[in-house]
Amino acid sequence: MAGNGDGVTLLGYWASPYALRVKWALKLKEVHYEYMEEHLPDKSPMLLQYNPVYKKIPVIVHKGKPLAESLVIIEYIDEVWKHNPLLPQDPYHRAKARFWAKFADEKCVPAMFRAFSKVGEEQVQAAKELRENLKILESALEGKQYFGGESIGFLDIVVGWIGCWARMTEEVAGVNMIDADMIPLLSLWFQKFLELPIIKECLPPQDKLLAHTKEFHKMLTMAALT
Amino acid sequence: MLLGFWFSPFVKRVEWALKFKGIEYDYVEEDLTNKSTLLLTSNPIHKKVPVLLHNGKPIAESLVIIEYIDETWKRNPILPQDPYERAMARFWANFIEQKVTKSTKEALVSQGEQQEKKVKELKEAMDVVEGEAKAKLNDKTLFFGGGNGVGYVDIVLGWTCNWMETIEEVGGFKVLDPESQPQFHKWMANFREVPFIKPTMEPKEKLVEFFRMLRQDRLGLVANK
Numbered sequence: 001m002a003g004n005g006d007g008v009t010l011l012g013y014w015a016s017p018y019a020l021r022v023k024w025a026l027k028l029k030e031v032h033y034e035y036m037e038e039h040l041p042d043k044s045p046m047l048l049q050y051n052p053v054y055k056k057i058p059v060i061v062h063k064g065k066p067l068a069e070s071l072v073i074i075e076y077i078d079e080v081w082k083h084n085p086l087l088p089q090d091p092y093h094r095a096k097a098r099f100w101a102k103f104a105d106e107k108c109v110p111a112m113f114r115a116f117s118k119v120g121e122e123q124v125q126a127a128k129e130l131r132e133n134l135k136i137l138e139s140a141l142e143g144k145q146y147f148g149g150e151s152i153g154f155l156d157i158v159v160g161w162i163g164c165w166a167r168m169t170e171e172v173a174g175v176n177m178i179d180a181d182m183i184p185l186l187s188l189w190f191q192k193f194l195e196l197p198i199i200k201e202c203l204p205p206q207d208k209l210l211a212h213t214k215e216f217h218k219m220l221t222m223a224a225l226t
Numbered sequence: 227m228l229l230g231f232w233f234s235p236f237v238k239r240v241e242w243a244l245k246f247k248g249i250e251y252d253y254v255e256e257d258l259t260n261k262s263t264l265l266l267t268s269n270p271i272h273k274k275v276p277v278l279l280h281n282g283k284p285i286a287e288s289l290v291i292i293e294y295i296d297e298t299w300k301r302n303p304i305l306p307q308d309p310y311e312r313a314m315a316r317f318w319a320n321f322i323e324q325k326v327t328k329s330t331k332e333a334l335v336s337q338g339e340q341q342e343k344k345v346k347e348l349k350e351a352m353d354v355v356e357g358e359a360k361a362k363l364n365d366k367t368l369f370f371g372g373g374n375g376v377g378y379v380d381i382v383l384g385w386t387c388n389w390m391e392t393i394e395e396v397g398g399f400k401v402l403d404p405e406s407q408p409q410f411h412k413w414m415a416n417f418r419e420v421p422f423i424k425p426t427m428e429p430k431e432k433l434v435e436f437f438r439m440l441r442q443d444r445l446g447l448v449a450n451k
Contacts, residue, residue: 067313076313091297092283098290
């Protein structure tokens, strides 16, 4: 990995979308960091020391000070490295970006997880809820190329991973999550976003992720049936 | 303009932020059973209060609103200036929302085994809060905002000062314990006395009556008349 000139270490997990978001933020800001892979489910003493409250990745350590929670980390990165701003400058647009980030994390992600981990009627309902909430999220694009406007910004990197994970879980869980007819603009945006070189190069290897997702799905649905 | 409900701790937070900054605002009391057109058009996604309208533009979600207020009116900063301290304030606000506020809400509207589970989670979260209070507060530093007095974390946690006891009574559980949470109780006592906070505390009986109705409604119980 590149040198540690900026004094940043990122503790992550290769299959974690939350660690991925932080990687994207660091990449967009051209911050050099040292990456340390956690071998989950075993948690390193370093992780437990740096994030005693949640004991989860991602955690960044900057100049010896640790920070957890991906959205908190991303805003921190945006404030410390001021070039290539992620959040808009205007307070009202910043508020809108934060509002939609919260909506995606609280309304779309849990529904996606339920559609992935449940079976039967519960799964059907969860997938429906996800499709409806993605439709609502689409309105935040407001006819722009990206959520950030002409180029990607905060909301793009917060939400973009859903496109990759949803397609994978559609295949594994056998349920429709991204309905291109229902959300044509968002569908297109997912495609464009995930093809951007700077975004694509951080994605975990897709075949490895698919295998991992299949195994995770088996484990969760067996638990749901017992 | 602020759209709110008198009983909502989320609305109260936003009022505290506005008062802290000395910002004049028009308060509009919404009717829970008959939401205004203004509310429904200003927050079509969630249809909830609080909603702040500034120059005709609506902002929803209490924490998002408070950051907006802090960025728009620069006097009396609510969030710390230093990026790391700001990040830690956001981290704790997030923890409070996910682990304290959410669990309290869920304990209020549940019963039996489900409620027991939520109360246990809440107790664990309060242990973490007490730990943070022990680490940050002392005789000289009364608030999480540090040397500047009340700050973001205080405003986000502040609802516990008035609402926690109410919800305990209505929900029939106990989480507050002065013996195991001495620093937190000191902080609550100090927060209640802050001059711009004190007059805003709703009378407990009024809150108990309202939340009792809310719990019964959610549990589908017959209301006690």
